[in-house]
Each structure stands twice: as C-alpha cells, then as structure tokens.
Amino acid sequence: MNQELKNLAELYKNTLLENIIPFWSQYSVDWQQGGYFTCLDREGNIYDTDKFIWLQNRQIWTYSMFYNRLEQREDWLKIAENGAEFLAKYGRDEEGNWYFALDRAGNPLVQPYNIFSDCFAAMAFSQYALASGDEGAKEIALQAYNNVLRRQENPKGKYNKAYPGTRSLKSLAVPMILANLSLEMNWLLSSNQLEEILSQTIQEVMTDFLDAETGLMYEHVTPNGKHLDCFDGRLINPGHGIEAMWFVMDIAKRTNNLDLINQAVDVVLNILNFGWDREYQGIYYFMDVQGHPPQQLEWNQKLWWVHLETLVALLMGFDLTGRPECLEWFQKVHDYTWGHFSDSDHSEWFGYLDRKGEVLLNLKGGKWKGFFHVPRALYLCWQQLKTLS
Known part of the structure; x- marks a missing residue:
C-alpha cells in the first residue's frame, strides 16, 4: 500500500x-499588457484575449501560493506580480467592486455583478501580499474581503434579475x-x-x-x-x-x-x-x-x-x-x-467531456x-x- x-x-x-x-x-502570461490569457487551445494557442476577473485572480493566487508553500522561485513571483499590478490598476470600479471581465488592455467589459470576483480578489491579493510583502496588496485584499462581507446577503446587488420577494x-x-x-x-x-x-x-x-x-x-x-x-x-x-x-x-x-x-x-x-x-x-x-x-x-x-x-x-x-x-x-x-x-499527447488537461467520457472541447483554458x-x-x-x- x-x-x-x-x-x-x-x-x-x-x-x-x-x-x-x-x-x-x-x-x-501577457507580458506586454499585463495579466493573463486564459483562452488557450490544446497546444497553448490563444483564441480570445479577454481577461476574466475570476481567472486572473485565481492565477495570481496559485502562483503566489506555490511561491509561499512550495518553492520561492522568482519566476513564479514575477508571474504573480504581472497579474497583481494589472488588476490593481484595472480590476475595480470607482466604488471598489471588482468587474467580471476586461478586454486585453484592461477596459471593463462586464459589470461587477457578483461578489465572487471580490472573493477571488481577496484570496489572490492576500496570498500575493504574503509572497511579496507588498503593503498595497494587503490593503486590496482586505478591501475586497470587506466587500464580500458587506454583500453576502445580496451577492448580486442591483444586478440581481430575480423579482424581489416572490421566491x-x-x-x-x-x-x-x-x-x-x-x-x-x-x-x-x-x-x-x-x-x-x-x-x-x-x-x-x-x-x-x-x-x-x-x-x-x-x-x-x-x-x-x-x-x-x-x-x-x-x-x-x-x-x-x-x-x-x-x-x-x-x-x-x-x-x-x-x-x-x-x-x-x-x-x-x-x-x-x-x-x-x-x-x-x-x-x-x-x-x-x-x-x-x-x-x-x-x-x-x-x-x-x-x-x-x-x-x-x-x-x-x-x-x-x-x-x-x-x-x-x-x-x-x-x-x-x-x-x-x-491529455497524453499535449500538456494540461481537458475540461469538458460528454456523458460517455468523450472530449467535448479541446480547450485547455477558457472563460x-x-x-x-x-x-x-x-x-x-x-x-x-x-x-x-
């Protein structure tokens, strides 16, 4: 055993x-404009350049976590920093709520309609602050976390489509x-x-x-x-x-x-x-x-x-x-x-199979x-x- x-x-x-x-x-990694490309096909080719806040923050968290818990590799910290600087600059609206999606350059595409963007921002910047010692990252993490606490009873806020009080x-x-x-x-x-x-x-x-x-x-x-x-x-x-x-x-x-x-x-x-x-x-x-x-x-x-x-x-x-x-x-x-x-022939894993276990999409990353x-x-x-x- x-x-x-x-x-x-x-x-x-x-x-x-x-x-x-x-x-x-x-x-x-988008070294030119910051952040990350997540829409990657089976061979790693980029098929869409939009940047989704959940995935941007999750990638910051994961590289920072590996730096903190696995090995203090400078390349991992640099990749985390590339995402953190991009999101610190473009990720939030004027009230501090995190958008759902940005274009490649950081212009907002989808409104901050759900607190899960804030959740993953808090996770990401907390772990990145631990890795980098960046005080600004610590402040961003706490601000995002307090957003989550404030909005937990009504996660979608004004973007909630449900009619109030019926169900x-x-x-x-x-x-x-x-x-x-x-x-x-x-x-x-x-x-x-x-x-x-x-x-x-x-x-x-x-x-x-x-x-x-x-x-x-x-x-x-x-x-x-x-x-x-x-x-x-x-x-x-x-x-x-x-x-x-x-x-x-x-x-x-x-x-x-x-x-x-x-x-x-x-x-x-x-x-x-x-x-x-x-x-x-x-x-x-x-x-x-x-x-x-x-x-x-x-x-x-x-x-x-x-x-x-x-x-x-x-x-x-x-x-x-x-x-x-x-x-x-x-x-x-x-x-x-x-x-x-x-995937036995290429790197990374498939994400979506049909009921019989056949690959539905050959993407390795997406929205x-x-x-x-x-x-x-x-x-x-x-x-x-x-x-x-």
Missing part, C-alpha cells in the same frame, strides 16, 4: 511541476466560498473575527443546506433553510457539495472536531453514491434530487473540476479518518479522472477554466499522498 501511495504521490507531483505549471508559464433562495456558493476565503485570509484577520465567521459559515452549510433525510447538499434553499419544489430548489451540484465538504474538513481539523469531519465525509460519500454515473462512470455535473429533468442542458457532462475536487476531498477524508471507503472511492475517481481528462483547479488539486493530493505514504 505504501509503495502504491508513493507512486501516486510522484505522479501528482511530476504532473504538476513538469506538465501543468510549465504550460501556463509558457503560454498564458427567495440563497445559494450554497456564498457560505462555502466565505469559509475557504476566511481561512485563506487568517493572517490578516483578528482571531475573533476569523472564528466567528468560520463558525457562522459551518453552521449555515451543515444546517441549512445539508438535508438530514437524504444526506445530500442542496445548492439552493430558502433563507430559513427550507426546500422549494422548483428547478433551483431541487438542484444538486455534486462538485460544489463535495468541494464544500473538504473546506469543512479543513476548518474542522484545526480544532480536531472528529464528529464534524466524519459528518463531512458522510456527505461526500452520499453525494458520490447519488451522483456517480453507473453506466458510463464519472460524476454528473447537475442533478435533480427527485429525478426530474434538470434545467441545465449540460447536466450530464463530466467536468474536470468536479472530479479533481472529489479527489482532494476523498484523500483528505481518508487522511483524517482512515475510513477505507474513502480510499476505495479515491481509486475509482482517480482512474476515471486520469483516464479521461489527462471558466484557468490555472486553478488542476494545479491546486494536484498539489493538495500530492501533499496528502506524501503524508499517507
């Missing part, structure tokens, strides 16, 4: 360091990202503020969004945690639910809360049993809890990030609890993930796929496997 885990640790490590990071370092629903995405973000920001927050926010988000996720009867994590519930019988109210997003659970485990291990850790592992296993495609393998993108047709036409696609976040959650669950079913599921998801998303889920998951799995072996 130990040798198998050692071999897996080497696989994850070598793929990260020799395949994934070099691809983005070579093809994505009020809150989304799992807000507390789950706030939990992870707060852990990321812990070196900038007072211990009291950190503990209060972590406690509040854990309570909300594990009480309001977790359904006690099915053991599944719902994507939307009413403000008081009830279910509504409609498309959004019945929606299960397996990837989100599983990713949220490794965030919960990460928080719970700080206080050695084994009950909470085991509860999170239970949810991961429940979601996998519900969301696994028994005919073609892999994890569905969206599901209806009652088995009705989901409104998302892409519901039965297989996405890279869903499988990668699942690998992280399963290894973390096994490391913290020793439960054998975590390792059994890990091997199953690992085999599917490496057999379908990894939603950037330098984040693949490298983060490979790094976290490598670290877990190294510990276990």
Whole structure:
C-alpha cells in the first residue's frame, strides 16, 4: 500500500511541476499588457484575449501560493506580480467592486455583478501580499474581503434579475466560498473575527443546506433553510457539495472536531453514491434530487473540476479518518479522472467531456477554466499522498 501511495504521490507531483505549471508559464502570461490569457487551445494557442476577473485572480493566487508553500522561485513571483499590478490598476470600479471581465488592455467589459470576483480578489491579493510583502496588496485584499462581507446577503446587488420577494433562495456558493476565503485570509484577520465567521459559515452549510433525510447538499434553499419544489430548489451540484465538504474538513481539523469531519465525509460519500454515473462512470455535473429533468442542458457532462475536487476531498477524508471507503472511492475517481481528462499527447488537461467520457472541447483554458483547479488539486493530493505514504 505504501509503495502504491508513493507512486501516486510522484505522479501528482511530476504532473504538476513538469506538465501543468510549465504550460501556463509558457503560454498564458501577457507580458506586454499585463495579466493573463486564459483562452488557450490544446497546444497553448490563444483564441480570445479577454481577461476574466475570476481567472486572473485565481492565477495570481496559485502562483503566489506555490511561491509561499512550495518553492520561492522568482519566476513564479514575477508571474504573480504581472497579474497583481494589472488588476490593481484595472480590476475595480470607482466604488471598489471588482468587474467580471476586461478586454486585453484592461477596459471593463462586464459589470461587477457578483461578489465572487471580490472573493477571488481577496484570496489572490492576500496570498500575493504574503509572497511579496507588498503593503498595497494587503490593503486590496482586505478591501475586497470587506466587500464580500458587506454583500453576502445580496451577492448580486442591483444586478440581481430575480423579482424581489416572490421566491427567495440563497445559494450554497456564498457560505462555502466565505469559509475557504476566511481561512485563506487568517493572517490578516483578528482571531475573533476569523472564528466567528468560520463558525457562522459551518453552521449555515451543515444546517441549512445539508438535508438530514437524504444526506445530500442542496445548492439552493430558502433563507430559513427550507426546500422549494422548483428547478433551483431541487438542484444538486455534486462538485460544489463535495468541494464544500473538504473546506469543512479543513476548518474542522484545526480544532480536531472528529464528529464534524466524519459528518463531512458522510456527505461526500452520499453525494458520490447519488451522483456517480453507473453506466458510463464519472460524476454528473447537475442533478435533480427527485429525478426530474434538470434545467441545465449540460447536466450530464463530466467536468474536470468536479472530479479533481472529489479527489482532494476523498484523500483528505481518508487522511483524517482512515475510513477505507474513502480510499476505495479515491481509486475509482482517480482512474476515471486520469483516464479521461489527462491529455497524453499535449500538456494540461481537458475540461469538458460528454456523458460517455468523450472530449467535448479541446480547450485547455477558457472563460471558466484557468490555472486553478488542476494545479491546486494536484498539489493538495500530492501533499496528502506524501503524508499517507
């Protein structure tokens, strides 16, 4: 067993360091105008030059994180700096809210309609400030974080399309990202503020969004945690639910809360049993809890990030609890993930498969796929496997 885990640790490590990071370092950095190109085809050619704030900030975070936790390589810090300087200059409107998209030169294209741009800005500039010692980056991180706290009850603000008062629903995405973000920001927050926010988000996720009867994590519930019988109210997003659970485990291990850790592992296993495609393998993108047709036409696609976040959650669950079913599921998801998303002929991984596991798009980066889920998951799995072996 130990040798198998050692071999897996080497696989994850070598793929990260020799395949994934070099691809983005070579093809994505816009040294002329700042920031990054994320729309990259199978061979690294740029097919669109727009710059999406989520992905720009995620790339700053990832390079800064590797600089801080892996190796203090100047080229990684320089790449992070290239993005941080670009976004510090062009990323926000006059009120300090982060846009969704810019053109190549930094002119705004899409309004700041959601707080997730601010979430990833806070993550990015916190990690970059830690790497660079830049006081300005620290201020930007805190300003973005305070934006998130201020807007968490109404994430879309004036850009919310829903008619007020008719069907009020809150989304799992807000507390789950706030939990992870707060852990990321812990070196900038007072211990009291950190503990209060972590406690509040854990309570909300594990009480309001977790359904006690099915053991599944719902994507939307009413403000008081009830279910509504409609498309959004019945929606299960397996990837989100599983990713949220490794965030919960990460928080719970700080206080050695084994009950909470085991509860999170239970949810991961429940979601996998519900969301696994028994005919073609892999994890569905969206599901209806009652088995009705989901409104998302892409519901039965297989996405890279869903499988990668699942690998992280399963290894973390096994490391913290020793439960054998975590390792059994890990091997199953690992085999599917490496057999379908990894590109044996070119660098980086595919992102989108059809239900049968055939590649739908040969992109390696786009509007939603950037330098984040693949490298983060490979790094976290490598670290877990190294510990276990």
